[in-house]
Amino acid sequence: xxxxxxxxxxxxxxxxxxxxxxxxxxxxxxxxxxxxxxxxxxxxxxxxxxxxxxxxxxxxxxxxxxxxxxxxxxxxxxxxxxxxxxxxxxxxxxxxxxxxxxxxxxxxxxxxxxxxxxxxxxxxxxxxxxxxxxxxxxxxxxxxxxxxxxxxxxxxxxxxxxxxxxxxxxxxxxxxxxxxxxxxxxxxxxxxxxxxxxxxxxxxxxxxxxxxxxxxxxxxxxxxxxxxxxxxxxxxxxxxxxxxxxxxxxxxxxxxxxxxxxxxxxxxxxxxxxxxxxxxxxxxxxxxxxxxxxxxxxxxxxxxxxxxxxxxxxxxxxxxxxxxxxxxxxxxxxxxxxxxxxxxxxxxxxxxxxxxxxxxxxxx
Amino acid sequence: xxxxxxxxxxxxxxxxxxxxxxxxxxxxxxxxxxxxxxxxxxxxxxxxxxxxxxxxxxxxxxxxxxxxxxxxxxxxxxxxxxxxxxxxxxxxxxxxxxxxxxxxxxxxxxxxxxxxxxxxxxxxxxxxxxxxxxxxxxxxxxxxxxxxxxxxxxxxxxxxxxxxxxxxxxxxxxxxxxxxxxxxxxxxxxxxxxxxxxxxxxxxxxxxxxxxxxxxxxxxxxxxxxxxxxxxxxxxxxxxxxxxxxxxxxxxxxxxxxxxxxxxxxxxxxxxxxxxxxxxxxxxxxxxxxxxxxxxxxxxxxxxxxxxxxxxxxxxxxxxxxxxxxxxxx
Amino acid sequence: xxxxxxxxxxxxxxxxxxxxxxxxxxxxxxxxxxxxxxxxxxxxxxxxxxxxxxxxxxxxxxxxxxxxxxxxxxxxxxxxxxxxxxxxxxxxxxxxxxxxxxxxxxxxxxxxxxxxxxxxxxxxxxxxxxxxxxxxxxxxxxxxxxxxxxxxxxxxxxxxxxxxxxxxxxxxxxxxxxxxxxxxxxxxxxxxxxxxxxxxxxxxxxxxxxxxxxxxxxxxxxxxxxxxxxxxxxxxxxxxxxxxxxxxxxxxxxxxxxxxxxxxxxxxxxxxxxxxxxxxxxxxxxxxxxxx
Numbered sequence: 001x002x003x004x005x006x007x008x009x010x011x012x013x014x015x016x017x018x019x020x021x022x023x024x025x026x027x028x029x030x031x032x033x034x035x036x037x038x039x040x041x042x043x044x045x046x047x048x049x050x051x052x053x054x055x056x057x058x059x060x061x062x063x064x065x066x067x068x069x070x071x072x073x074x075x076x077x078x079x080x081x082x083x084x085x086x087x088x089x090x091x092x093x094x095x096x097x098x099x100x101x102x103x104x105x106x107x108x109x110x111x112x113x114x115x116x117x118x119x120x121x122x123x124x125x126x127x128x129x130x131x132x133x134x135x136x137x138x139x140x141x142x143x144x145x146x147x148x149x150x151x152x153x154x155x156x157x158x159x160x161x162x163x164x165x166x167x168x169x170x171x172x173x174x175x176x177x178x179x180x181x182x183x184x185x186x187x188x189x190x191x192x193x194x195x196x197x198x199x200x201x202x203x204x205x206x207x208x209x210x211x212x213x214x215x216x217x218x219x220x221x222x223x224x225x226x227x228x229x230x231x232x233x234x235x236x237x238x239x240x241x242x243x244x245x246x247x248x249x250x251x252x253x254x255x256x257x258x259x260x261x262x263x264x265x266x267x268x269x270x271x272x273x274x275x276x277x278x279x280x281x282x283x284x285x286x287x288x289x290x291x292x293x294x295x296x297x298x299x300x301x302x303x304x305x306x307x308x309x310x311x312x313x314x315x316x317x318x319x320x321x322x323x324x325x326x327x328x329x330x331x332x333x334x335x336x337x338x339x340x341x342x343x344x345x346x347x348x349x350x351x352x353x354x355x356x357x358x359x360x361x362x363x364x
Numbered sequence: 365x366x367x368x369x370x371x372x373x374x375x376x377x378x379x380x381x382x383x384x385x386x387x388x389x390x391x392x393x394x395x396x397x398x399x400x401x402x403x404x405x406x407x408x409x410x411x412x413x414x415x416x417x418x419x420x421x422x423x424x425x426x427x428x429x430x431x432x433x434x435x436x437x438x439x440x441x442x443x444x445x446x447x448x449x450x451x452x453x454x455x456x457x458x459x460x461x462x463x464x465x466x467x468x469x470x471x472x473x474x475x476x477x478x479x480x481x482x483x484x485x486x487x488x489x490x491x492x493x494x495x496x497x498x499x500x501x502x503x504x505x506x507x508x509x510x511x512x513x514x515x516x517x518x519x520x521x522x523x524x525x526x527x528x529x530x531x532x533x534x535x536x537x538x539x540x541x542x543x544x545x546x547x548x549x550x551x552x553x554x555x556x557x558x559x560x561x562x563x564x565x566x567x568x569x570x571x572x573x574x575x576x577x578x579x580x581x582x583x584x585x586x587x588x589x590x591x592x593x594x595x596x597x598x599x600x601x602x603x604x605x606x607x608x609x610x611x612x613x614x615x616x617x618x619x620x621x622x623x624x625x626x627x628x629x630x631x632x633x634x635x636x637x638x639x640x641x642x643x644x645x646x647x648x649x650x651x652x653x654x655x656x657x658x659x660x661x662x663x664x665x666x667x668x669x670x671x672x673x674x675x676x677x678x679x680x681x682x683x684x685x686x687x688x689x690x691x692x693x694x
Numbered sequence: 695x696x697x698x699x700x701x702x703x704x705x706x707x708x709x710x711x712x713x714x715x716x717x718x719x720x721x722x723x724x725x726x727x728x729x730x731x732x733x734x735x736x737x738x739x740x741x742x743x744x745x746x747x748x749x750x751x752x753x754x755x756x757x758x759x760x761x762x763x764x765x766x767x768x769x770x771x772x773x774x775x776x777x778x779x780x781x782x783x784x785x786x787x788x789x790x791x792x793x794x795x796x797x798x799x800x801x802x803x804x805x806x807x808x809x810x811x812x813x814x815x816x817x818x819x820x821x822x823x824x825x826x827x828x829x830x831x832x833x834x835x836x837x838x839x840x841x842x843x844x845x846x847x848x849x850x851x852x853x854x855x856x857x858x859x860x861x862x863x864x865x866x867x868x869x870x871x872x873x874x875x876x877x878x879x880x881x882x883x884x885x886x887x888x889x890x891x892x893x894x895x896x897x898x899x900x901x902x903x904x905x906x907x908x909x910x911x912x913x914x915x916x917x918x919x920x921x922x923x924x925x926x927x928x929x930x931x932x933x934x935x936x937x938x939x940x941x942x943x944x945x946x947x948x949x950x951x952x953x954x955x956x957x958x959x960x961x962x963x964x965x966x967x968x969x970x971x972x973x974x975x976x977x978x979x980x981x982x983x984x985x986x
Contacts, residue, residue, distance in 0.1 A: 026648060026649040026651075027649055027651065027652040027804065027807060028652075029912065031649075031807060031812045031912065032812040032813065035649075035811070035812045062646075063646060063648065064645035064646055065644075065645050065646075065647070065648060065649065065651045065652075066645070067641065067651065067652060069641075070599075070603070070605055070606055071405065071595070071599065071606060072641050072642070072645070074599050075401060075402060075405060075638075075642055076642065076645055078397065078398050078401040078526075079398040079401070079402075079642065081397075081398070082396060082397050082398030083398075095507070095508065095603070095605070096603050096605035096606070099508075099509065099511070099601050099603060100599060100601070103511070103599060103600045103601050104599075107600070119508045120505070120508045120509070120511050122511040122512060123511070161498065161507070161957060162498070162507045163506065163507035163508040163509075163603070166501070166506050166507055166508065167508070187951075187956050188955075188956045188957050189951075189956055189959075190959075190960065192916045192920075193959075194710070194713070194903075194906075194907035194908070195706050195709055195710045195906075195907065195948075197702050197703075197705065197706040197709075197832070198702065198703045198706040198707075198948045198951040198952045198956070199951055199956050201698075201699045201702040201703065201706075201831075201952070202699070202951075202952065205696065205699060217814060218814035218907075218908045218910060221814075221908070222907060222908060229825045229832050229834055230702070230832050231832065244813075245813060246813055246814045249751075249813065249814070249815060249816060250814055250815070250816045250908040252816070426789070426792075473972055476972075476975065477971055477975050478975070479788065480725075480731050480922075480926065480930065481926060481971055481975055481976070484922065484923065484926045484967065484971070485967070485968050485971050487919075488923070488964035488965070488967050488968050489964075489968065491960060491961070491964050492960075492961045492964050492965055492968075495957070495958060495960060495961040496961070499957055499958070609919070613796065616793075617793075617796070620793045624789075649804075649807060649808060650804075650808070652800065652803075652804040652807075653801065653804035653805060653808065655800070656797055656800035656801040656803075656804050657801060659797045659800065660794065660797030660798065660800075660801060663790060663793045663794055663797055664779075664782075664783060664794060667786060667790070
């Protein structure tokens with residue numbers, strides 16, 4: 001109420017900005033993901049505003065740092081939801097903060113576009129929350145389909161303990177049989193672990209012909225180094241969490257040839273991605289190839305903007321939600337065909353990439 | 365009014381003032397959901413820290429197990445209500461009971477340890493618990509947790525708005541504060557305070573050191589358990605990330621900022637630790653740096669925390685008021 | 695389970711153990727000289743590693759000088775912590791000192807995040823050699839260097855404490871500060887020295903670890919927790935005990951991963967610690983001299 005009253009004190013201008021609340025984990029354990037996302041978000045906001053905003057109104061980000069803490073994320077979401085001028089939320093960099101933000105978005109009926117995917121099946125029914133990271137079951141199927149196409153049958157899995165790895169494991173086990181493959185070994189490790197030779201030795205004993213590394217950096221890159229050190233030479237594939245420079249910086253030569261179920265190959269952008277990659281290169285001349293999380297950050301803003309353009313003024317949260325809920329969007333990191341029954345991207349979002357000469361390129 | 369009288373007066377007026385303030389605060393906040401939400405979180409942290417100040421502030425034992433009991437309470441209530449369909453208020457009781465029983469069992473062996481060893485053992489207990497929660501996926505939902513936890517209700521009335529939840533949390537907080545206050549003022553409490561000076565001294569005054577420590581630890585566990593249950597039914601989901609060691613460290617930080625041997629300290633600390641990150645959240649990645657610097661400054665320059673600084677300020681004001689009053693009457 | 699697998703778990707445990715041992719030793723150095731548990735300990739590891747790695751990656755400085763600068767940066771940070779924050783607070787008691795180091799840990803991490811960014815970095819190996827194969831298990835030369843380094847540092851520290859004036863002053867201070875002061879020992883200097891030494895060990899760990907396990911702005915807290923666990927396990931009151939605790943923790947974790955399950959690796963290490971504390975409350979490798 002105070003805030004609304006304060007809003008009245010501000011003299012009305014011709015172009016009142018459109019406000020989007022952003023709750024991103026810029027510090028804490030998942031800071032890397034949050035920082036990537038922010039880079040993309042900033043590019044998108046600058047681009048939209050340089051082009052004159054939405055119907056002549058600039059976009060204004062109300063940006064908050066949730067520090068990788070779910071309870072702080074929930075507080076910030078409530079704070080933003082209480083501001084009537086905030087039309088939509090973006091953010092939630094990983095499972096726990098995403099769940100917190102999403103629960104509040106549902107309760108307060110404010111649309112949220114999140115740079116993550118489902119972590120819990122119940123989220124498939126969430127009306128106000130939209131995802132941009134592909135469903136991990138699609139990632140798992142894609143990996144298995146690749147294995148099948150190359151004639152691999154014995155799949156080894158080494159994965160993160162936390163929810164992300166848990167989901168990968170669940171779907172790989174669920175669908176392995178459908179593709180004529182078998183999970184012959186599964187080992188786990190934590191985000192903090194830095195030596196994986198013990199786990200990899202157990203995996204090696206099961207003699208897999210294809211290895212899924214469902215992990216995040218820097219552990220994932222060290223895992224690749226350990227695997228090479230142990231003489232494991234089978235092809236390896238990783239999910240999108242390893243689509244970032246650390247894989248190459250830390251993994252070095254051991255990362256060569258790694259396949260990644262990614263959502264963008266920065267050096268070989270698809271048509272739908274070119275606009276973003278150009279903007280990205282201008283903003284980051286020293287690191288010219290964006291990764292998936294940077295691309296998705298850009299999409300978060302662009303999805304809200306697309307919805308605003310689709311619907312009519314005066315904007316309300318409900319109208320923005322309805323517009324996102326039927327959006328057909330093909331952007332930098334995600335291809336979304338949201339509908340009443342689907343609030344996450346379609347499987348065609350996946351771009352299979354491979355590390356070659358230290359670059360992420362489309363897999364041949 | 366003599367100092368003794370004014371102290372006695374304060375003793376009687378404070379609880380009433382506290383209840384009154386809690387009652388009218390929502391009106392003062394203009395019914396803003398976002399501010400009420402902050403007040404709910406402050407209340408929850410306050411409850412955990414009342415427990416911790418009994419164990420640590422008064423008992424002098426640095427326990428890093430509060431996150432574990434907070435988690436035990438939260439999961440107990442979440443499972444009772446989602447798996448057994450029990451009413452949430454019953455879940456809260458189960459949470460208190462479970463946390464209390466586990467705390468009591470744990471207290472005897474663990475409290476023989478001192479200082480860093482106690483801190484390490486309690487920290488280890490919390491980490492083991494998180495592993496168990498994460499791995500019993502069928503029951504706890506693993507690291508993805510459980511969603512859509514129900515709101516507590518009495519008959520047809522559900523505590524599902526920030527306002528109603530505010531009153532629920534603060535009723536519990538005031539009750540906890542009342543219990544803690546009576547303990548601090550009792551013979552046992554005086555014994556406990558003696559503990560932080562010398563144990564032998566306390567024992568020689570006829571204080572059964574081990575028994576008091578055990579009960580304080582248990583009560584601390586009960587309060588943390590209730591707070592955990594209140595927290596998860598408020599944010600409607602539960603996942604192990606909320607109960608990591610960093611939560612225990614945060615609770616210790618609350619007492620460090622607020623002052624560790626008084627309820628006012630726990631309250632002021634809880635306010636600071638809840639409000640600061642929200643105020644700082646718009647400072648991008650600098651928010652944690654600013655928080656760290658402020659925390660460091662509080663520890664270094666406020667030896668008895670905000671509560672200590674506040675009471676010495678009040679004392680100085682009353683002394684100068686009295687001396688000027690005496691001068692005037694001369 | 696084959697013999698080569700067992701050997702691999704052993705190598706893995708010793709490598710990880712050497713990492714823990716370094717941080718545990720650093721904990722022990724400040725604890726024994728001043729009774730302070732320094733919760734910013736892991737941040738020295740981060741500072742050493744990140745300074746060296748970013749000099750190497752960003753400015754093309756060769757590995758060895760970069761490493762030396764990294765260690766020096768950690769030592770300076772240790773001096774700032776010891777002389778600037780611990781000494782003025784010394785009279786305020788153990789709890790305040792722990793909280794000061796906790797606050798410093800938060801500040802160091804936040805500063806590193808701003809200065810270095812979030813990307814993890816690696817250093818090129820000092821010994822650019824192929825891994826050794828021993829009965830089908832592979833052992834990286836960097837691991838051998840790491841183990842050799844911790845043992846050399848421990849031996850060096852032992853000699854320093856035994857046979858140098860400053861070292862003896864440190865020992866005297868650890869027993870009783872007021873007696874030490876009455877013997878003409880400069881207690882403030884000794885405590886500052888202990889912090890510089892322990893930060894140097896931390897920094898050394900940081901630069902030696904970076905090629906093996908990489909480094910990042912946020913590795914500090916993890917190092918603190920693991921190192922503290924190891925130090926308490928072995929006995930934080932003796933440097934050799936702490937180092938032994940580091941190796942023990944590393945081995946237990948690796949064997950737990952190998953023979954039981956990687957999921958419970960942490961839980962098993964910590965469970966062992968709790969059990970041990972019940973039996974020997976002051977750590978495994980300590981002489982039971984003092985009684986509380």
